[in-house]
Amino acid sequence: MVSSGSLASLALPALAFLSLSANALPHHRTASSTAALKLAVRINSYGIKNIAAADQARVQALQAGDSSSISATNAMTTYTANIGVGSPATYYTLLIDTGSSNTWIGANKSYEKTSTSEDTGNQFTLTLSSDLVIENQSIGVASESNLSVTDVDGLLGLGPVDLTQGTVSDEDEVATVTQNLYTQGTISSEVLGVFFAPASSDDTSGELTFGGYDASKITGDVSYVPITSASPARTYWGIDQSISYGSTIILEETAGIVDTGTTLILIASDAFDRYQSATGGTLDEETGLLKISSDQYEQLSSLYFTIGGVTYELTPNAQIWPRSLNSAIGGTTDDIYLIVSSTGSSSGSGLDFMNGYCFLERFYSVYDTTNSRVGFATTEYTFATTN
Structure with a gap:
């Protein structure tokens, strides 16, 4: 499953304005639409020594109200999404995490500036994939990270917006992916549906549904x-x-x-x-x-x-x-x-x-x-x- 990045060891020198897109449904939607984003499952066999201890470290950080210092280095089963940043989009593989709300990139693949990027020195913007586009999505660029899950570039934060308070200088809160989809009229409700198939099943897939849930699941x-x-x-x-x-x-x-x-x-x-x-x-x-x-x-x-x-x-x-x-x-x-x-x-x-x-x-x-x-x-x- 997914674990959040260790923001304590991240340097977030800049956020910029890009655009967020995800392989989902047709680009133009009415406000009543939902949008599905397929996930890929990975079994991380690198660095796992005691998964109970890794999970306990996470819960103790959350009990202390410190969602910014949670390590992703020992995530065992991870679900990831292929997320594009900018236009034309550069794609990054991000972990899915409902326990944190900031989205960031740069763990294994460096951020590449595009024509729609704007370095504000304070915040920046993102792309989920080519058919599901979010304008002016704020994401962080990490200059260093201890995220050691193989081939994962960062984190897609899907927690409540209150978790972003105090995480970016000169910003009270940072709008989350789901919040921006709602305020920009892509979805009619600020709702996220999450489906995981067991890692031991034949269908090791997952899916996020923005704006509602997938009744077929x-x-x-x-x-x-x-x-x-x-x-x-x-x-x-x-x-x-x-x-x-x-x-x-x-x-x-x-x-x-x-x-x-x-x-x-x-x-x-x-x-x-x-x-x-x-x-x-x-x-x-x-x-x-x-x-x-x-x-x-x-x-x-x-x-x-x-x-x-x-x-x-x-x-x-x-x-x-x-x-x-x-x-x-x-x-x-x-x-x-x-x-x-x-x-x-x-x-x-x-x-x-x-x-x-x-x-x-x-x-x-x-x-x-x-x-x-x-x-x-x-x-x-x-x-x-x-x-």
């Missing part, structure tokens, strides 16, 4: 929940939820976030202790994940996430890391690893869980700025047994 209705009022989760795509293992509640209703930049499902340490006890898993030092035997897997119960009065079932198969990818995380081929891990802090932090990629590959998600809510729906992969 879901098997039921979208159910919505308001953005949480708890801090710091409310700054992100934060929601309230409770979690049960079988019929036993392991996490009472509390606040956390939905995040494409997190690989695992992270829960507060006290809830994780209950989960470990219930599953009988033992901590594997190489991967940082709980490991269970084949017999324990046969006895595994479903996890139930109750969000806004609706319960979403994460089956036993959805709770394990794809066995075909065990070697990519330093695991043993025939072992079984659980994808639920600890945030590293007890509940009550105001950000007690992170529903990462391993949750989002089983449920379609919708991020609705217009109505301050997040939605979920089942997909054909919700009950898949491909792991």
Whole structure:
């Protein structure tokens, strides 16, 4: 899944005005249109030593309200989009991240100035692809970066606009990609739909839908929940939820976030202790994940996430890391690893869980700025047994 760039190690000397485009639908649209952007999935086997530790570092930064210092160097499963900057467009491969809101380039491929670029010394503009164009999209140019995911040039920030506050000199906020599509009339609602197929499935694809969601990707209705009022989760795509293992509640209703930049499902340490006890898993030092035997897997119960009065079932198969990818995380081929891990802090932090990629590959998600809510729906992969 996608993880955000480490802005702490980025120099952002200039932002400029370019244009944003993405391979989607025809260029001219009415305000009622939606626009789809296909994603590519990559399995990053470089530098991964402990994916649980990498995710824990991310949640601890977010709990501290510091979305600008999150590392992308240990992202395991990454979804990327091919984004063009300028006219004629120069294309860059960007990670998709709902946990941050700034868009930037320059990690592996240097920014190339074009005829529509304007170096303001303060901000700059972008292109999603040739058919989906955003004018005057502000993006950052990195002069250096510790982003080490192979062949990735930067980040496409899809979080709430409030996360951009204080990130650019002389600017209160920087308009996000989704916000600009809305204000420029390309889409009628400031809404983003996100679809991921499991990495272990035959269809390892993803798709962003701007302005709504793709009904062909879901098997039921979208159910919505308001953005949480708890801090710091409310700054992100934060929601309230409770979690049960079988019929036993392991996490009472509390606040956390939905995040494409997190690989695992992270829960507060006290809830994780209950989960470990219930599953009988033992901590594997190489991967940082709980490991269970084949017999324990046969006895595994479903996890139930109750969000806004609706319960979403994460089956036993959805709770394990794809066995075909065990070697990519330093695991043993025939072992079984659980994808639920600890945030590293007890509940009550105001950000007690992170529903990462391993949750989002089983449920379609919708991020609705217009109505301050997040939605979920089942997909054909919700009950898949491909792991």
